[in-house]
Amino acid sequence: MGIYAVTGGSSGIGEQAIKILRNLSHDVINIDINNGDITADLGTIEGREVVISSVHERCPDGLDGLVCNHGIMGLPRHKLSYVLSTNYFGAVVVMEGLYDLLKKKKGSCVATISGSITNVRRGKHFVDNLLTNCGDEARINRLVDTFPRQRGDVMYISSKIALANWVRRVSTFWAVNGVNINAVVPGAVATNITEGYIRPDLDTYYYPMPMLYGTENQMDAYYVGQALVSLVLPESKGICGALLYCDAGHAAILNPDRPT
Numbered sequence: 001m002g003i004y005a006v007t008g009g010s011s012g013i014g015e016q017a018i019k020i021l022r023n024l025s026h027d028v029i030n031i032d033i034n035n036g037d038i039t040a041d042l043g044t045i046e047g048r049e050v051v052i053s054s055v056h057e058r059c060p061d062g063l064d065g066l067v068c069n070h071g072i073m074g075l076p077r078h079k080l081s082y083v084l085s086t087n088y089f090g091a092v093v094v095m096e097g098l099y100d101l102l103k104k105k106k107g108s109c110v111a112t113i114s115g116s117i118t119n120v121r122r123g124k125h126f127v128d129n130l131l132t133n134c135g136d137e138a139r140i141n142r143l144v145d146t147f148p149r150q151r152g153d154v155m156y157i158s159s160k161i162a163l164a165n166w167v168r169r170v171s172t173f174w175a176v177n178g179v180n181i182n183a184v185v186p187g188a189v190a191t192n193i194t195e196g197y198i199r200p201d202l203d204t205y206y207y208p209m210p211m212l213y214g215t216e217n218q219m220d221a222y223y224v225g226q227a228l229v230s231l232v233l234p235e236s237k238g239i240c241g242a243l244l245y246c247d248a249g250h251a252a253i254l255n256p257d258r259p260t
Contacts, residue, residue, distance in 0.1 A: 002105075003059055004232060007031040007042065007051075007094060008070030013112060013189060016225025017067050024229075029058060031094075032070070042070055042090030043082050052097035062104030065232030068095055068111040071160075074152020081141030083152060084127070087159035089137045092166055099179065106178030110231040111167055112224070113243065114160040115187040118251040125154045131162035132169075164243060171241030180240035182231045186224045187247030188217070211248035219248055 004021050008014040009030035021028045030037045031051050038054045040047035055063070068091045074083045095109055102109055122128075125147050130140050144155060167183045174181050187209050212219065227246040230236055245251045 001025045001027065002064030002107075002234075003027045003029075003062075004065040004067065005029040005031060005055055005059075005063055005098065006067040006069060007091075008112075009067075010035045013186065013221045013224045013228070014067065014069040016222045017069065017228045020222075020225055020229045024233075026064070029055065031055075041086075042094060043072075043086035048090060048093045048097065051094055055098055056101065059101055062107065063098060063101040064105050064107045064234075066095065066098055066102060066107070066109045067228050067232055068109065069228065071112065071114070072156075074154070074156040076149060076152065078152060080144040080147055080149065080152060080155045083155040084131065084141060084144060084159050085137065087156065088131050088162050088166075091163055095181070099174070102179045103177050106237075108232040108234075108236065109174075109179065109181040110228050111163055111181075111183045112228065113164045113167075113183045113185045114157070115185055115245075115247045115250050116157045117161050117164060117185065118245075118247070119254040120157055120161065123154075125151045126158050127155070128158040128161040128165070131158065132165045168241050168243075175240045180237055182239055182242045182244060184224060184227045184231065185243055185245045185247060185251065186227075187219055187245075187250040189219045189221050189224055208253050209248035209250050210253055219246075 004026050006014050006018050006028060009018045010032040018028050018030055032039065033041050038051055040050040042048055071087045072078065072083060091111055127140060127144060134140065164183055167181055171181050224246050227244055231239060
């Protein structure tokens with residue numbers, strides 16, 4: 001069977017992805033800031049180096065797949081730069097750093113994005129274009145740390161838009177070497193990252209999800225884990241550069257005339 005790596009696999013969506021892969025008899029390496037097979041903080045340069053070197057030591061013959069699932073919300077306790085460093089730079093550096101292992105086995109890679117990208121009107125403090133087109137972590141982080149701390153939500157959305165753009169941009173270059181890369185865009189999922197954000201008892205927050213209408217307010221993490229796993233298995237080698245919406249119809253109801 002195959003060898004797979006999952007970032008952010010100790011809870012939520014990543015934990016479900018690991019369970020699904022292991023139930024299929026695959027070997028899986030959990031990369032997480034807490035209780036991982038490889039424990040590291042992907043919001044730091046040192047943590048990324050630990051992950052990349054450790055996976056190379058464990059898998060010298062290559063990886064069959066990588067699920068890049070980790071991410072944090074822009075909470076008040078986080079510096080704005082840390083949100084970008086974790087969600088965007090941490091993901092991109094790890095995927096690039098493990099690309100050679102994926103290439104050895106002509107494996108697959110998938111990143112978790114966010115349903116927050118589906119209905120965004122960019123305004124002040126959005127930095128997704130800087131992330132995508134500049135990519136200088138130190139300079140961008142110095143800039144965003146001058147922004148008001150309450151702009152953490154904008155940093156989160158910016159990081160996810162930029163990550164979706166990055167996946168699309170590199171997909172053709174990876175594909176010519178046999179590596180397909182895609183992204184899954186979840187809706188509101190019942191994980192610790194959404195605690196305090198989704199309050200069905202308040203009229204101030206509404207997240208339309210037609211498939212859950214009249215039943216539940218959030219998706220079970222299992223369904224997103226299943227979507228992620230489906231894109232790293234060999235049966236999905238024909239899919240590359242796609243954004244797969246696993247959001248119970250959220251994007252379709254907000255943007256019915258937009259195909260992606």
